[in-house]
Amino acid sequence: MKLYKVDAIVLRSREMRDADRILTLLSRQKGKIKAVAHGVNKPSSRKRGAVQPFCYSSFLLYRGRELDSVNQCEGIEAFSGLRADLDRISYASYLAELTDSASMEDQIDGEAFFLLLTILHLISRDGADVELLTRSFEIRLLDIAGLRPHLDNCVGCGVPVESETVGFSSSTGGVVCGRCSGIAGDVKFFPRGTVEILKLLLKWDLKKTERIKVPPRVRQQLRQIMQNYISYHLEKKLATALFLEKLYYHY
Ligand SMILES: [Zn+2]
Structure with a gap:
């Protein structure tokens, strides 16, 4: 046919x-x-x-x-709720470009389809926490694409990382313990609570994302972790991600 x-x-x-x-x-x-x-x-x-x-x-x-x-x-x-609002349409453009960049043609990927469909529904609702839903989408899409960062055990030596400050390296693919922090040049340190929120975003019911209370400082750290990680693994900075930065974060 x-x-x-x-x-x-x-x-x-x-x-x-x-x-x-x-x-x-x-x-x-x-x-x-x-x-x-x-x-x-x-x-x-x-x-x-x-x-x-x-x-x-x-x-x-x-x-x-x-x-x-x-x-x-x-x-x-x-999704008319998206289209009337610059904030939401900018995030939706980013989600679409990220999905496009992270998935290959002819790769049958019902999971990514349902994830994107769900997130578009959620961000078009009034009162949606669009930023946190975006972080949740990123970590889940990376998981589906087989690119999820390691968040429990040190990527250098394999021990559980339980210190209050946790190293994170995009190039080696996740968290590093204090002893392995020299493993790569791009290790940055974050409070463990920030990494715990990232883990939570992977498992939590997407429809209840608004119940997770995340202060602005932690949001900024989450954004930094995910944006660096995604740029590194996709080997480019997405145009829509740059646009969001210009629009909201001025750095
Ligand atoms: Zn280690």
Whole structure:
């Protein structure tokens, strides 16, 4: 069959000439897919709504030799709560770019799909703790991608790290004990409580994230740990992450 159907979240929707768009989709059935949507930028196009970034839509795709194309599509959920708010739309753009960067094409990844769908629902709610949900998303996505940092035992010698101050090294992949802190040039020290919150974010019910109370100083440390770690392992700084920094953190 040349035609196939998927439910997918639009990770990226790039405008091309002739009113076309190139879409990067994360589908429930087939993982990441690239497809062209012809003519969707025309004001009269009925497909227009369903191909916007972060839309959850149903697609009928035509398998092409080089690139698949959108035959039909229909929006399931537009997450309108996201779109009216610069804060949320900036975070959602980051989540989509991170998912795109951390997942390979044709890698069937229902887990990443459901994680992203859940998080988009949660951050579009009023009163959502968007920053903490983002940290939670990051650590879970890394876990799914097989890139999760080691948070219990020292990556150098394997002993449980139980001191009040914990070293963390992105390049060696997690926490280091005091004796191994010379193991890499990028070891930075954090209170153990910060690392404990990171562990909690991995296991805690996502829908109850707001119940975890995290002071601003610890949020900043969590951001620093995750952003350094992600940049190191993806070998780049994401454009949307830089945008968030400019928007909110000014460093
Ligand atoms: Zn050690």
